[in-house]
Amino acid sequence: MSIQEQCEKLSGTLRGATNRAADLTGGGCALLFSSMPGSNTPDARTQLRASSGFGDEAAAAAAAAALISAAEKVLDGAHTLRLAAPPILGDRGTGGVTIHPLTCDGRVNGALVVGYPTRPEQAVFQQIAQLANSASIHLDHALISAELVELRKSLVEQESGDDDQNDELLQLSEALFAQDIELLRNNEKLGKIEKLKNDFIEKMSRELRTPLNSIIESIISVLAGENDAISSAAKESLRNALDEGTAFQRTLENILDLWRIKQNELPIEIREVSIAETIGEAIFSVQDTLSDKPVTIRKEIKSPMPVFKADLAKVNQILFLLLDNAAKFSEAGEIVIRASLTENELACEVTDQGIGMCSDDLEFIFDEFYQVDAGHTSKYRGAGLGLTLVRDLLVLLEGEMNLDSEAGRGTKVQIRIPVQLTE
CATH class of the missing domain: 3.30.450.40 (GAF domain)
Known part of the structure; x- marks a missing residue:
């Protein structure tokens, strides 16, 4: 070298x-x-x-x-x-x-x-x-x-x-060999740590999911019932608890999906996809993230857009994660989601006018649990898994992603996914 x-x-x-x-x-x-x-x-x-x-x-x-x-x-x-x-x-x-x-x-x-x-x-x-x-x-x-x-x-x-130079060459070679061994040991330790981390995450996610599902179901059951004994304030508290529980449940599912991808245990299931309906569902799902912020979401679907075949669940999940990220980091303005179909490839783009990212963040934005606003008083909640999961899902679907962002100006994410056109 x-x-x-x-x-x-x-x-x-x-x-x-x-x-x-x-x-x-x-x-x-x-x-x-x-x-x-x-x-x-x-x-x-x-x-x-x-x-x-x-x-x-x-x-x-x-x-x-x-x-x-x-x-x-x-x-x-x-x-x-x-x-x-x-x-x-x-x-x-x-x-x-x-x-x-x-x-x-x-x-x-x-x-x-x-x-x-x-x-x-x-x-x-x-x-x-x-x-x-x-x-x-x-x-x-x-x-x-x-x-x-x-x-x-x-x-x-x-x-x-001369002998002195040969001796120096030998000493340097020995020092280099010793460091090679030390680097190998460090890499081996990192490998063991990574395995322990993955095993712990998988086990804890499964252990937490069961009681969390029970809590969410119980809250839904109480809110759905006609119980005059529960005050309006109590119902509002239950709705907030339901929102928090649902967000936590989604984080656990993301963790498990990442773990399944690493273990090659997340199968691909091909179904018919109506991209207009899929985008509509994703937009509806991020309304809680938008809350009362003055942010609008506009969709642009290029015609013709026939029904095609792909992994519907994963396409839906990718679009939701991208829109959710855009909604979370946007305080005002507009989010635009575009979709077009060229031959056997679906192209989608999500553009926002949010806080954006600096060059330091862009280098590590796809790392697990990495967050742009990672301070202890962060106003942007999340586990730092969204873009990591989007990337891994796209790799699984043999797709591609391109991300452009500028601090204070917003972010644009473009994805391409191979699809099968129906007869």
Whole structure:
């Protein structure tokens, strides 16, 4: 692998580390300073390589400038530092800042700076420290790999190397091999953790669904009965409880569907589909999400639109999830859903004028449980599963999705699904 390819791969890893760190804080931010393969200047490790939780690159650069002196102290002392956040971080740093050195076998190659919106629990500190350790190994591995490439190149150019260079080459190879083993161990641990998480989610979802169904059925039964003993206020409370229970039930179903897809246990059932009726049902289903907000939904169905065959339940679920997301993140304006049929392909588009997403969010928007507004005081409720499930359902149906969004301007999602035209 060339040094340029190593840099590109490492850049993706470092961006992932800052995004994960900001996500763990629940609305904070992260900056990562480090050396890069091929960078041998004295100040290389103080260069900003990745950031997350900022509206744009300029905001991240300003925060980096305010924190670089503290980061340099950590780089020189190789110890973790906790301090009050500079004012420039605003709400992202209300709970303080930690700076973790990215060290490996005594080599300090960079620093991970994390800002917290509230004072975090010890478990979060530990997760951030583990994240910094993992980033340290990946970073050092890339730097040693680049050094090894350069040394081999030098030996080839000289056609024969002296003993000192050969010894250095051997030492670097041994260090690289040791890190390969460590990375494999980390990946194995992550695999086990992922399996335990999936098993836990599946079991808990099933255990919760049965009593929840009973509660919902009981509330419906009470509301449907003619009981004058129940006051209007009590009935309103029951309706609110029913809404909350139904939303929770839908979240559990989404979790189970994701689990079934991973286990290849969600079958495809082909039926006739009237897209006009399907869109109408999806629009009706999101009325509770819209509540009293001044938001309208308009549908545009391009003619001709004959009945076709596809997995009706999954098409319905995809359209509902997209509309529900649009409704949840729209405070006013219009949501437009469009549909057209070209040969054997259904094309749908959902456009809203909601809060939109910044570039940092777009990179991880399809991750399970990832939320655009992930703070503890989030006004937008949800589990962060909607777009993840849409993507997985589309993969199952051999469909495609394209998402465009801009913070403060809104979001547009386009999907394409193969269908069978009826005779």
